[in-house]
Amino acid sequence: MEVDEGGVQFEDYFPSMMEGLGAEGFILELCNGFHLLMDVEKGLITLESLRRSTIELGLQEMGDDELVWMLSEGDLDGDGALNQTEFCILMLRLSPGLMEGPKQWVEEMCT
Numbered sequence: 078m079e080v081d082e083g084g085v086q087f088e089d090y091f092p093s094m095m096e097g098l099g100a101e102g103f104i105l106e107l108c109n110g111f112h113l114l115m116d117v118e119k120g121l122i123t124l125e126s127l128r129r130s131t132i133e134l135g136l137q138e139m140g141d142d143e144l145v146w147m148l149s150e151g152d153l154d155g156d157g158a159l160n161q162t163e164f165c166i167l168m169l170r171l172s173p174g175l176m177e178g179p180k181q182w183v184e185e186m187c188t
Contacts, residue, residue: 091172104165111164121158124148 095103116126127144131137151159151167159167 091168107165107168108161110168111159111161114164115161116158119158121156121160122148122164123158 091103094106098106111122114122114126114130116123119126124141124144127148128141131139131144148157148159151163151170153163153166154160
């Protein structure tokens with residue numbers, strides 16, 4: 078991860094994770110990531126739980142506007158939070174390497 082004047086830039090490790098873990102293992106890791114970020118009482122990633130997580134991860138320079146944008150990018154049902162499915166879909170969408178990866182990854186994930 079790099080932080081520059083344009084914001085936070087993340088390196089895409091998902092293709093190598095998919096290759097090493099296989100589709101099922103990769104999805105399990107995404108679900109683990111969701112559980113680390115979610116509000117335990119609500120079972121969702123909320124603005125508050127995301128704010129707390131950025132502090133724990135040393136990303137406190139991310140402002141509320143960036144966090145709200147992150148939530149809105151994945152919020153498919155319009156409730157202002159991310160459920161586990163929305164989070165996994167968002168993570169896959171944000172990984173250009175997975176979208177360009179071998180066809181077998183997509184087939185493996187969809188079966």
